[in-house]
Amino acid sequence: MPFTIAIIGRPNVGKSTLFNRLVGQKLALVDDEPGVTRDRREGQARLGDLDFTVIDTAGLDEGPRGSLTARMQEQTEAAIAAADVLMFVFDARAGLTPTDRSFADFARRANKPVVLVANKSEGRHGDAGALESYALGLGDPIGVSAEHGEGMSDLYDALRAVMPEPAEEAEEFDDDDIIESDDISQRPIRVAIVGRPNAGKSTLINYLLGEERLLTSSEAGTTRDSISVxxxxxxxxxxIFDTAGLRRRSRIEEKLEKLSVADTLRAVRxxxxxxxxxxxxNKFEEQDLRIADLIEREGRALVIAVNKWDLMDRGSGRIASLRTDADHWLPQVKGAPIVAVxxxxxxxxxxxxxxxxxxxxxxxxxxxxxxxxxWFEQAVDANPPPAVSGRRLKLNYVTQAKARPPSFIVFCSRADAVPESYLRYLVNSLRGFFDLPGTPIRVTLREKANPFAHKRKRKS
Structure with missing residues (x-):
């Protein structure tokens, strides 16, 4: 049975750094600015032989009802409700603050085991703060440095004490009992939702989930890091990955927004x-086209969702107009599915x-x-490659190198002489002939080895 631990505490005490340390990846954004984390993020953690789910949360903070701060706290409360153990983190160097004391009471009221973590305890600078934390009544503090990986063995001991004993090893099976399958229909499809700020990405995912899982706001830039659900x-x-909105590069100035954009690009890849x-x-603006081009360059399947359709007068021909606009502005992914939502x-x-x-x-x-x-024979016969320097280019045959995206290799006589326009012709012909709408298609030219090349070398 999965075991879940929620990391809680006031802003800027290193919760996301500890989360990244436990999951072994830099999944959560980390910055000196308080309040970077807004949505709750889950990850699969491992510490020694302990495997568990860990939830990174927004810093516990108070705010007016209905405000973004208050809704961030609601996300934290949801994580606490889902957790088996709370990991209460405070800054050992800064010592206890009134906010720490206030939310220690909050953690106690949850009536769940609490592991008290004194982060930033490297060296002797955190000793006083760690001693001060006994006043919280949450047990012995575990001194760690999430950034440097110190104190992880002590944290292991504390978690081992509150986690259930591992189940007995399962009965061994013969190889004949094991069924392996590479059927792609059995794997979750990884989907990133991207777009300009305030396009409605988080609202869409919340509707899909049937709950307010992700923070939404009329304020652009509410989502900061990529959250998977x-x-x-x-x-x-x-x-599904919710991502931060992508603005034009010239408008990105703050370090935190640069980190958010980098996180979005990782989600796309x-x-x-x-x-x-x-x-x-405001559809098919310049930034939309840039994002679509990025998706094509990364070789990912593309679906275009035109959101806030409920605000439009749904006259006849509007969907067809969207299709025409998409093919006009995005010829490199012609036929990509476009859906009004x-x-x-x-x-x-x-x-x-x-x-x-x-x-x-x-x-x-x-x-x-x-x-x-x-197809290749028909395509070349219908439109032969042009002659270059008086010499006809010879295209021999084609093979598919891989899928994801569909990638093909054309063997020819002089690869460097084939013009880009002819490659585009082959891609468009492939797309239409084999019904490959919207997906990126890669065509690579490769020169066929000349069996007489060694004879010419001997003569020279």
Whole structure:
């Protein structure tokens, strides 16, 4: 049975640094500015032989009802409710503050085991703060340095004491009893939701989950780091990443926003399908086109979601107009699925999830070799490559190197002489002939070895 630990404490005591240390990756954004973490983030942690789920939370802070700060605390309270153990973190160098004391009472009222962690205890600077923490009544403090990895063995002992004993080892099975499957239909589809700030990404994911899992606000930039959530939609598993909005590079000045953008780019690279969300009232702006181009360069399947459709007059032909606009502005991913949705009301959500699965299937598609070469012969006969310096280019044959995205190798006589325009022709022909709408297609040229090259060398 999974065991869950929630890391709690006031802002800027190093909760996200400790979270990253436990999961072994830099998943959570870390910065000197207080309040970087807003949504709760889950990760699979390992410390020694202990495996558990750890939840990073926003710093416990008070705010007016309905404010962003108050809703951040509600996210923390949800994490506390889901946890088996609370890891209360304070800054040993700064010592206890009134906020620490206030929320220590909050932790006690949760009526769950609490592990008290005195972070930033490297050297002797944290000794006084650690001693002071006995006044909280939460037991012995565990001195650690999350940044430098010190004190992890003591933390292990404290967690071992509150975690259940490991279950007995399962009965061994013969190799014949083990069934391995590489069927992609059994794996969760990794989906990143990206777009400009305030396009409605978090609102859409909350609707999919049926709960206020992610913070939303009319204020642009509410989401700061990429949060992943698991979703079962009509029997199909998804892992969906909410991301920070991407503004034009010239407008990104603050260090924290740069970190958020880098986190979004990592989510795109990790994803298999990327949903580009646009505001219906400001669609296909320059930044939208830049983001779509980034997705194509990274080789990810693309689905375009035009959000806030509930605000529009839904006259006839509006969807067809979206399709025309998409093919005009994004010729490099011609035919990419485009869906009108409303993250607030749920309109179009079924169509969006269907489009994601279709885009994923196309992204994974492999073309039979015989059919591929029949297409190649027809394409070259219909439009032969141009002559260069009076010499005709010879294209020999084609093979598919891989899928995800579909990638092909064309063997030819002089690879460096084939113009880009002809490569685009081959890509567009491939897309239409084999029904590969929207997905990035890679065509690489490779020169076929000349069997007579060694004879020319002998003569010289």
């Amino acid at each position: 698991e979703l079962d939609w009509k029997g199909r598993d998804f892992r 990790f994803a298999e399908v990327v949903v580009l969300m646009m505001d219906v009232q 409303s993250g607030l009301t749920g309109d179009g959500i079924d169509g969006l999830m269907t489009a994601i699965q279709s885009a994923y299937a196309v992204w994974n598609r492999r073309v039979p070799t015989a059919a591929l070469n029949r």
